[in-house]
Amino acid sequence: MSLSSDPRETTLQLLIANAPKELAPEQDLWQGIEKRMDKPLQFTFAPAQARPKQGAQWAIAATVLLAMFFGFNHLNPEKALLSGPEQIASQQTGDEHALQTLLSQIAQTHQTQVANLTQTPATVVWQTSRFSAPLEQGLVELRQAGEQIFQALQANPTDKQLWQLWLWVQQRELDLLQQSQKLSIQNSTQGNSI
Amino acid sequence: MSHFTLKKTSLLVSTLYLGLMGNAFAAESVDKQMSIGTDTLLQIKVQRGEVQIQSWDKNEVSVTGTLDELSEGFVFEQKGNNLNIEDKMPRHYNGSDNNGSKLTIKVPKTVKLSADTVSANLQMSQTQGELELNTVSGNITADNLGGSPTLHTVSGNIITKGLTGKVMLDTVSGEIKDAESKGEIKYRLVSGDLNSQTLADKVKVEQVSGEVKGDFKTAKEVNVRTVSGDTQVSLAKTFAKANLESVSGDMMVSFTDTPDASFELNGGPGGKIKNGLSQDVPQKQKYVQNESLSFQTGSGSASVKMDTISGNLILKKQ
Numbered sequence: 477m478s479l480s481s482d483p484r485e486t487t488l489q490l491l492i493a494n495a496p497k498e499l500a501p502e503q504d505l506w507q508g509i510e511k512r513m514d515k516p517l518q519f520t521f522a523p524a525q526a527r528p529k530q531g532a533q534w535a536i537a538a539t540v541l542l543a544m545f546f547g548f549n550h551l552n553p554e555k556a557l558l559s560g561p562e563q564i565a566s567q568q569t570g571d572e573h574a575l576q577t578l579l580s581q582i583a584q585t586h587q588t589q590v591a592n593l594t595q596t597p598a599t600v601v602w603q604t605s606r607f608s609a610p611l612e613q614g615l616v617e618l619r620q621a622g623e624q625i626f627q628a629l630q631a632n633p634t635d636k637q638l639w640q641l642w643l644w645v646q647q648r649e650l651d652l653l654q655q656s657q658k659l660s661i662q663n664s665t666q667g668n669s670i
Numbered sequence: 671m672s673h674f675t676l677k678k679t680s681l682l683v684s685t686l687y688l689g690l691m692g693n694a695f696a697a698e699s700v701d702k703q704m705s706i707g708t709d710t711l712l713q714i715k716v717q718r719g720e721v722q723i724q725s726w727d728k729n730e731v732s733v734t735g736t737l738d739e740l741s742e743g744f745v746f747e748q749k750g751n752n753l754n755i756e757d758k759m760p761r762h763y764n765g766s767d768n769n770g771s772k773l774t775i776k777v778p779k780t781v782k783l784s785a786d787t788v789s790a791n792l793q794m795s796q797t798q799g800e801l802e803l804n805t806v807s808g809n810i811t812a813d814n815l816g817g818s819p820t821l822h823t824v825s826g827n828i829i830t831k832g833l834t835g836k837v838m839l840d841t842v843s844g845e846i847k848d849a850e851s852k853g854e855i856k857y858r859l860v861s862g863d864l865n866s867q868t869l870a871d872k873v874k875v876e877q878v879s880g881e882v883k884g885d886f887k888t889a890k891e892v893n894v895r896t897v898s899g900d901t902q903v904s905l906a907k908t909f910a911k912a913n914l915e916s917v918s919g920d921m922m923v924s925f926t927d928t929p930d931a932s933f934e935l936n937g938g939p940g941g942k943i944k945n946g947l948s949q950d951v952p953q954k955q956k957y958v959q960n961e962s963l964s965f966q967t968g969s970g971s972a973s974v975k976m977d978t979i980s981g982n983l984i985l986k987k988q
Contacts, residue, residue: 614842617898624980
């Protein structure tokens with residue numbers, strides 16, 4: 477008896493043939509994230525060795541998302557056997573899971589970037605200057621806001637506006653850290669009269 | 671006794687005289703001129719004091735005034751494509767800003783210019799070339815600048831009027847007061863407050879904890895992002911797009927007249943929506959706290975989007 481003569485096998489083959497080749501999210505978040513990731517980060521004062529590392533981490537995050545989307549069917553062949561509504565529900569769960577993973581990856585990458593920026597010797601000088609107060613306050617505000625948005629995103633990972641706001645808050649934090657380092661370098665030559 | 675008083679008086683007079691002489695020697699005068707090419711970048715570096723930059727009709731740069739009392743020399747030289755002006759200072763110093771440089775620099779109207787100060791205040795007017803002004807704690811006052819000016823301070827205030835082009839005003843804790851700017855403007859602040867009465871077509875605000883007050887009555891596109899600072903924006907009847915986002919700050923948008931716009935407001939998990947523009951009521955989702963509101967006024971041609979996580983979103987008619 478050949479395999480194709482089995483009615484269950486035929487149904488299975490039919491379902492596999494009719495299954496979508498790839499699963500796309502309801503909202504196309506990737507474009508926004510990709511655009512943001514493509515933007516040059518301008519690490520003027522960041523350690524030179526940190527740059528490729530940061531790029532690699534972004535690439536890892538991107539790869540994870542792509543792998544989750546494009547490899548979804550292949551890694552989960554049983555999904556092809558599911559009926560319509562079940563498949564949609566399962567797809568949504570999968571999409572959200574992929575976005576949750578991306579969320580964690582980006583949060584981790586951001587922490588590494590912040591750590592790289594705060595570990596430079598120049599920061600010590602900046603922290604002793606009188607300009608540190610507004611910058612530190614701004615950083616505290618941004619970190620609290622980042623945490624708040626992160627929690628909101630965990631509850632609702634498909635909210636594009638939230639993603640954009642979260643990425644903006646992260647970028648502002650990095651910008652402020654870079655600005656603080658620039659200031660520390662200026663201050664180091666100015667004495668204590670400024 | 672009277673002899674002693676006389677001695678004391680003469681000593682005081684001598685001290686004052688020497689002090690004045692000292693100051694006269696310290697505040698060295700400067701009066702220099704140099705012609706400048708159209709492609710030359712004028713770079714100005716002054717640490718403390720007051721710097722006034724004015725335009726004139728000559729293709730020359732002139733510097734007049736007095737140098738810092740601790741000045742280690744005045745630089746006024748052409749190096750490649752740059753014309754450098756610098757009041758050189760010691761690496762470390764103490765003293766008051768009153769003893770700083772007091773310079774008036776006259777430049778051609780279309781000069782390309784970059785000025786950096788530490789605590790020196792910058793005053794600039796009536797130029798058309800590309801320019802970037804940076805101070806740490808100095809204030810910047812600028813009026814009628816074209817050529818897409820970019821102004822940065824850390825704690826200094828920025829007060830501007832009539833700037834045009836692609837304008838960027840950036841501060842950390844300073845205050846920004848802008849009026850009658852045209853073109854495209856971006857305000858970037860951390861804890862300082864913004865008070866804008868711009869006439870720009872495109873307005874972008876990035877704020878962290880300071881307040882935003884914006885009268886954007888000629889703006890076609892408005893983008894405001896803030897973290898915890900409160901925002902009050904007024905818009906005209908006709909515009910194309912207004913996007914406002916906050917994390918925890920309250921945002922109020924008021925209209926002089928009911929616009930033709932479609933509204934989408936998302937109150938997030940902890941935010942509240944108050945609609946004073948129409949009778950539409952915010953809806954609560956079934957299983958979560960989120961409040962949201964969508965409605966249209968008139969033809970709905972413009973778009974207003976407001977998002978928050980825990981702030982209040984308010985729509986109001988003036």
